[in-house]
Amino acid sequence: MKSLCVYCGSSIGRSSAYAHAAQRLAKVLVQGHIRLVYGGGNIGLMGIIADEVMRLGGEVTGVIPKALMEKEVGHHGLTRLLVVKDMHERKATMANLSDGFITMPGGIGTLEELFEIFTWSQLGFHDKPIGLLNVDGFYSGLINFIEHVVREGFLKPMQASLLMHDSDPETLVQKLKLAKPDSHEKLLDSSTAAKII
Template sequence: MNKLQTICVYCGSSLGDEKYFRSAAQSLAHAMIERKLELVYGGGSVGLMGVIAKIMHENGRRVTGIIPSALMLKEVVETVYGELIEVSTMHERKASMVQQADAFIAMPGGFGTLDELFEAITWAQLGIHKKPIGLLNVRGYFDPLLAWTEQAVAHGFVRPNHRHLFIAEEDPAALLDQLAAYEAPENVMKWLKIEQA
């Protein structure tokens, strides 16, 4: 079992077009509160990230937001939940979130969410960390990504055991339980070999 204390949540600075995205964010926040977990996230008070941060903060859980200076005016609207750390660059933001977290959860979001998710997966693939990574697959939102992963494995661009670098689950409580029980795949570095062109 993994000792989980702080979860990094990647998610949209928008609410999405359906109420169930907000509901999923609320459910994830309450599941984290029940497990006495803390939150590190992108620092915004808008969109799905604002929904999670607000609930966690109002229920007495520690919330740490990390945000680049350039996004302060775009993603922070008056209210700050918990501690807000301002950094210089997006790279610094992502590195700091990875460093502070014991596990990662990606919720529905856009390019920024996928950028953060893929960096966490890539670092796991490189052996930089062995922290569990989860996709909260709300109404099949990440199904195309899961299908792409299988296609990449089938064509030899992703090693078969690397498909186990992350977990996909629709239920927030079940996802948190699976992250706590996660064991990183063995020999993730074996793909690092020079192949002749």
């Protein structure tokens, strides 16, 4: 695993635990020689994890739409900053540059990124591991909801298992490293999926 995409908030949140978790995850990435790929911002948890990876001597690739760059939230102190035309290109670029995905606490945009990459896995667009960093129980309700979706027959247990979770950054990264491409039946074969995205 050479690179991980981290989805996280453009705010820092109320609890200092979120920033602390971002710094801990940054340390795990640098120690594992894993490049950070993220949304390219210099604010919120996005800025914290990018700053910490850079401070520790790691590599960071940011991907940001031109409109956000023009509003001066782009991070100019990264290893590499890619400015793209829109949010769709941003997410596709981040996915293509990454060997796996971790979602930290964040808002609606963070959840949208998580569920898109989760859906892409279910459909067969990729077989990269996906993790949820459940800092101080932030995602416990979501984890319970996904279990509810399984119980109600809208998601198969094997599909739900595509989303790994842990409260500890090091443990979660290790789970992603050890994950094997899932073998459950995809809704689309790889050639059809490639044509869609």
